[in-house]
Amino acid sequence: MGTNWAGNVVFSTETVHRPKSITEVQETTAAAGNLRVLGSGHSFNRLADTAGAQLSLADLPRTIEIAPDRTTVRVDGGLRYGDLAPVLAEAGLAVHNLASLPHISVAGAVATATHGSGVRNGNLATAVSGLEIVRADGELVTLTRADSDLAGAVVGLGALGVVTALTLDVSPAFELRQYVYENLPATAIAGALDEILADGYSVSLFTRWTGPGVDQVWIKRHDPMPAGDFHGATPAAGPRHPVPGMPAENCTEQGGVPGPWHARLPHFRMEFTPSSGEELQSEWHVPLTSARDAIAAVGELRERVAAVLQVCEIRTIAADDLWLSPNHGRDSLALHFTWIADTEAVLPVVADLERALAPFEARPHWGKIFTANPADLHAAYPRFADFAALAARFDPAGKFRNEYLNALLGKA
Incomplete structure (x- = not known):
């Protein structure tokens, strides 16, 4: 069985899907029972664990698409910051911040509100202006800042679906x-x-x-x-x-x-x-x-x-x-x-x-x-109930739930 990066978590499944296209992600997701998405494995708890199957986006075609106006970049869900950064730098662009190590995936870092530092710098998730998510039935949906759901979906803990692509704000390199x-x-x-x-x-x-x-x-x-x-x-x-x-x-x-x-x-x-x-x-x-x-x-x-x-x-x-x-x-x-x-x-x-x-x-x-117990976590976040409702709307049958999320959100 696989483990997380540190080896302190041994995953409960030996089934890991590695789709090579968005169509394969949709088909795999629609056919799966319980499913959790693997990032770079840099979580230290059981957030990515499941007794069902895991899905890795590491084999998706790498995507780094800079918008014509040079204010955003669209990346695939398996890309790491360390692979994105040199491409942006070569184009004279930058993201606003990076975490301590560049080895982590963009989608995984964003989903857990991973951050760098700076009194004027938001965490890495604040750069997200768009998400493309495969829902439990295999439907691919896109959220932008025009959608009120985006602020709830960005730090999504993998509870809404499979994030296959993200659009990030960029600025001139420095x-x-x-x-x-x-x-x-x-x-x-x-x-x-x-x-x-x-x-x-x-x-x-x-x-x-x-x-x-x-x-x-x-x-x-x-x-x-x-x-x-x-x-x-x-x-x-x-x-x-x-x-x-x-x-x-x-x-x-x-x-x-x-x-x-x-x-x-x-x-x-x-x-x-x-x-x-x-x-x-x-x-x-x-x-x-x-x-x-x-x-x-x-x-x-x-x-x-x-x-x-x-x-x-x-x-x-x-x-x-x-x-x-x-x-x-x-x-x-x-x-x-x-x-x-x-x-x-x-x-x-x-x-x-x-x-x-x-x-x-x-x-x-x-x-x-x-x-911390779930009740204390609920109280710590003014929009927690809204997030729980969003997760239930995106995944009503709980396909993306695991023990961690069931404790946090309640069973679907």
């Missing part, structure tokens, strides 16, 4: 410089956090929670940084990897060297495996207005967290109007935890963090490990 600083003191976090998080197109703080400060600050920006320290943090003496012990050559170029957007926005290079996969991941999004208090709440659990942690990344995402986006209606701070590969040891700490972050109305990343 260059960025990447800088890494080390040992940001706790006094800077307390006194200048807003300024620090806004001092670049994209800013990430990395900490192992072994002390009150931050181990590394990664800043991606258009203009050169002033020489010297950064809020008490010192410039790194050479290339760095955010996870201790991992090779820095896996990471995108640092040291302020200007380069194209797609070679700076991710932390990791497409040509390298970002890590061994020996990890688990969790992430929670809190209102940016609660950033200091949320960081302090995690700090109260520092010893518990550090005992099972590889690294924690702290970054920002702009508000949006997508129904199941963790950033719906609020600018957000994301607290991302890369854990050791020990589920039994990690889950109690995950539960502790959920309790600590509950006062800040934390919303988990849909593709990571969390233990």
Whole structure:
């Protein structure tokens, strides 16, 4: 049987369909019983699992169609960001942001509201202006921003159907410089956090929670940084990897060297495996207005967290109007935890963090490990009932449901 990227989830089926055309997707979908779509496997829970069959879009013809007005690009549902980015760059275009690693599929990243960083940058799903979806009966439907359903369908968790193509907003290409600083003191976090998080197109703080400060600050920006320290943090003496012990050559170029957007926005290079996969991941999004208090709440659990942690990344995402986006209606701070590969040891700490972050109305990343109950998740999203109704309308018999979605949405 197959597994997800990290290997912590063994899928419950040995049946994986690999259609080579949209017609085959439609025929396979119409004939299937329960069906879940596989992306790049970078979810850490059972979102993609099923006892029925899985469907991979990896064998579809690769599609990258730039609109004549150069404001959008249409891509197939199996395309990865790392394959899209160089084509756009060659055409002098860019998407607004990328996740930490470019190895993930566009459709899978969008469906789970995966994100990059930046106080003015929405998550990757906010770039979607159109979706083409094969419904349970095999019908192919297209949604655009003229359709009120699009805001509900974009972060769709695979509950509506098979996303065979997406249309993304694009803009003129741009260059960025990447800088890494080390040992940001706790006094800077307390006194200048807003300024620090806004001092670049994209800013990430990395900490192992072994002390009150931050181990590394990664800043991606258009203009050169002033020489010297950064809020008490010192410039790194050479290339760095955010996870201790991992090779820095896996990471995108640092040291302020200007380069194209797609070679700076991710932390990791497409040509390298970002890590061994020996990890688990969790992430929670809190209102940016609660950033200091949320960081302090995690700090109260520092010893518990550090005992099972590889690294924690702290970054920002702009508000949006997508129904199941963790950033719906609020600018957000994301607290991302890369854990050791020990589920039994990690889950109690995950539960502790959920309790600590509950006062800040934390919303988990849909593709990571969390233990929040469905009632709490429903309450966290003002449009949750609307999404459940949309899923029931698109898939009334529950063909795309699995244990994960039945717990979340109720059985169809």
